[in-house]
Amino acid sequence: MIDLKTQYAGLQLKSPIIVGSSGLTRNPNKSKELEDAGAGAIVLKSLFEEQIEIQIDQVSKSSDYYPEAEDYLRSYMKQNQLQEYLDLIKRTKEVCTVPVIASINCYKSDAWIEFASEIEKAGADALELNLFFVSTDIVHNGAVVRDLYIDVVKKVRKVVTIPFTVKISQNVGNVTALVNALKANGADGFVLFNRYFQPDINLKKMELIPGSIFSRPEELYETLRWTAIVSGKLPNVSLAASRGIHGWEGVAKCILMGANAVQMCSAIYQSGTRIISESLEGLSKWMEEQNFQNLGQFRGLLNSAKFPNPTIYERHQFMKYYSNRE
Ligand SMILES: Cc1cc2nc3c(=O)[nH]c(=O)nc-3n(C[C@H](O)[C@H](O)[C@H](O)COP(=O)(O)O)c2cc1C
Incomplete structure (x- = not known):
């Protein structure tokens, strides 16, 4: 009997997807469908800090402007956005039995931190922070990003008791050191990685356009x-691998590399909810063939701890595969 249960960031999941x-x-009914297909947890769409701000600005510009009303308007808009989000948490919790993880996408101010405790009170099982700050400043060094992230994590830890995880980008410099520092300051788990807007160009119109909104399976390599x-370096850190997981093979590979769970998004948009059940079936079949009964038997089997100096390992592979190519 194959057991697909896993623990992630203090949550018990019935499956790793x-x-x-x-x-x-x-939509809570859609989340229920995802649960029925086998999802082990649901991360709600993000509440964006600037989404709230922009809406407030639009309203104050478009209506007849009464300065004395602006404060009220701002607080009303903010409250309304938040209320909608809190309702989404409550309604999703009413129909789903798997953990429901709320999400906040933030990058600068800490005004949203007050919302974190409301999210907990609304019944979210955990909170995921999508920390979305990219420094393009010519004098900032990596420490600026690290310090900002640590500051946010410390503040959130003070206001919530539910597990909270941090979703980061691979463009943060030394990913290992950042994860280590954020764990030390209270984060319970990490999502590696989020996916930024991909810029592209329409050459006919000489215009910036968005690249593909969906990931490709090849993007899995950096995640792996x-x-x-x-x-390998931080064995006690709880990880959800994310980006480029498009089927059971990706799930198996991420767990072999040490993930506690994986996150899927593009594949579900492209193939529908059935990709979850198909991936779980494929994973179970592969585990049977390999004589694994549970995920713990192969989690991290191929992580960097198995290669004492992974840099040397990667360097040798690079030399081997690319040096003789004509
Ligand atoms: C249409 C769409 C909407 C998304 N919205 C959010 C969001 O609100 N918050 C967030 O943290 N990530 C968001 N993401 C990013 C995904 O959660 C995920 O991190 C990313 O797509 C990489 O995973 P994938 O390769 O499985 O798609 C979105 C992705 C897509 C395709």
Whole structure:
């Protein structure tokens, strides 16, 4: 009997596939369908800090402007956005039995931190922070990003008791050191990685356009690399691998590299909820063939701890595969 249960960031999951934060989880009935397909947890779409701010600005510009009303308007808009989000948490909790993880996408101010405790009170089982700050400043060094992230994590830890995880980008410099520092300051788990807006150009119109909104399976390689490195160096850190997981093979590979769970998003948009059940079936079949009864038997089997110096390992592979290519 194959057991697909796993623990992630203090949550007990019936399966390792978590639905990534997106419009997929905007509707509680859809979230229930995702749960029925086998999802182990649901991450709700993010509450964006600037989404709230922009809406407030639009209202104050478009209506007849009464300065004395602005404060009220601002607080009303903010409250309304938040209330909608809190209702989404409550309604999703009413229909789903798997853990429901709320999500906040933030990058600068800490005004949203007050919301974190409301999210907990609304019944969310955990909170995922999508820390989305990219420094392009010519004098900032990596420490600026690290310090900002630590500051946010410390403040959130003070206001919530539910588990909270941090979703980061691979462009944060030394991923391992950042994860280590954020864990030391209270984060319970990490999502490696989020996926930024991909810029592209329409050459006919000479215009900036968005690149593909969905990931490609090839994007899994970077996810595998860093999952293996972080899990090998920080064995007590709870990890959800994310980005480029499009089927059971990706799930199996991420767990072999040391992930406790994985997040799927693009694959569900592209193939429907059935990709979850198919991936779980494929994973179970592969585990049977390999004589594994549970995920713990192969989690981290191929992580960086198995290669004493992964840099040398990667360097040798690079030399081997690329040096003789004509
Ligand atoms: C349409 C769409 C909407 C998304 N919305 C959010 C969001 O609100 N918050 C968030 O943290 N990530 C969001 N993401 C990113 C996904 O959660 C995920 O991190 C990313 O797509 C990489 O995983 P994948 O390769 O499985 O798609 C969104 C992705 C897509 C495709």
